[in-house]
Amino acid sequence: MIRRNSLASCSEARGFTLVELQVALLLMTLIAVLLAGALRATVNAWDRSTEHQDVAEHNFMVDQFLRRILSSMRFTHFQYVTKGRRVSFMGTGQAIYFVAPYPAFVNDGGLYWWTLRNRVGTDSAREGLVLEYLPYDSDQVVDYDPVAGLIIEDATPETLMVDESLRLLNVEYYAEENDQDIGGWRKDWEPGNWPPRVMRLLLAETDSRGEEINQSELAVSPRFYFQQLRFEGVQ
Numbered sequence: 259m260i261r262r263n264s265l266a267s268c269s270e271a272r273g274f275t276l277v278e279l280q281v282a283l284l285l286m287t288l289i290a291v292l293l294a295g296a297l298r299a300t301v302n303a304w305d306r307s308t309e310h311q312d313v314a315e316h317n318f319m320v321d322q323f324l325r326r327i328l329s330s331m332r333f334t335h336f337q338y339v340t341k342g343r344r345v346s347f348m349g350t351g352q353a354i355y356f357v358a359p360y361p362a363f364v365n366d367g368g369l370y371w372w373t374l375r376n377r378v379g380t381d382s383a384r385e386g387l388v389l390e391y392l393p394y395d396s397d398q399v400v401d402y403d404p405v406a407g408l409i410i411e412d413a414t415p416e417t418l419m420v421d422e423s424l425r426l427l428n429v430e431y432y433a434e435e436n437d438q439d440i441g442g443w444r445k446d447w448e449p450g451n452w453p454p455r456v457m458r459l460l461l462a463e464t465d466s467r468g469e470e471i472n473q474s475e476l477a478v479s480p481r482f483y484f485q486q487l488r489f490e491g492v493q
Contacts, residue, residue: 327361329479332346332369332482333345333480334357334369338401339401339402344449344451345450346371348402348448348449349431349454349457350429351429354429355371357394370394371392372391385422386422386424388419391415398410424464426459426461427462429459429460430443432454433455434455456478457479460474461475462474
């Protein structure tokens with residue numbers, strides 16, 4: 259009697275069959291695949307979010323840098339080769355020429371001629387939005403051509419790369435109405451007796467193939483605009 263009960267108990271406590279083990283392994287494999295896919299999707303989403311945040315932070319820093327240097331321009335005077343003394347500002351739809359200190363992180367207290375423009379890539383230079391600079395001297399004779407830009411004898415500009423992925427599409431200048439001129443937006447700004455009140459820049463972000471992927475507008479009002487009053491009437 260005791261032996262029968264023992265055999266019955268062993269029969270009831272038997273292990274899994276081969277088919278049951280295969281089904282269990284299949285289910286575990288499916289769960290692992292689903293978990294791996296979910297983990298991969300989470301990692302990809304995190305990478306995209308981090309990349310987007312990095313790009314946004316970079317664009318914000320570039321925007322702030324351009325605002326700082328453009329708003330810090332000084333409206334002093336220079337010796338224009340054909341017209342005598344003029345206020346130190348001129349621009350076209352593709353470039354801005356102005357006098358300002360060097361950026362604060364290496365500011366030596368001096369003033370420089372700055373040119374904000376696009377640079378076309380060559381074998382020795384990267385393309386992108388650049389700032390070119392030359393030491394400023396109020397007694398130095400400066401020539402200006404809307405195409406060639408600033409022309410200063412025996413002077414070669416240094417270059418700061420602003421951003422390789424940015425392009426300057428257009429610049430407009432706002433003039434306040436006064437006794438000598440009618441106010442409004444202009445496409446060009448010739449050397450004269452007063453500077454613009456506001457500059458409006460249209461920038462384009464490009465990808466690695468040079469194709470435009472985003473546009474942004476930047477409006478800057480120079481902090482030292484009213485400094486130009488001391489130069490009104492300069493001939």
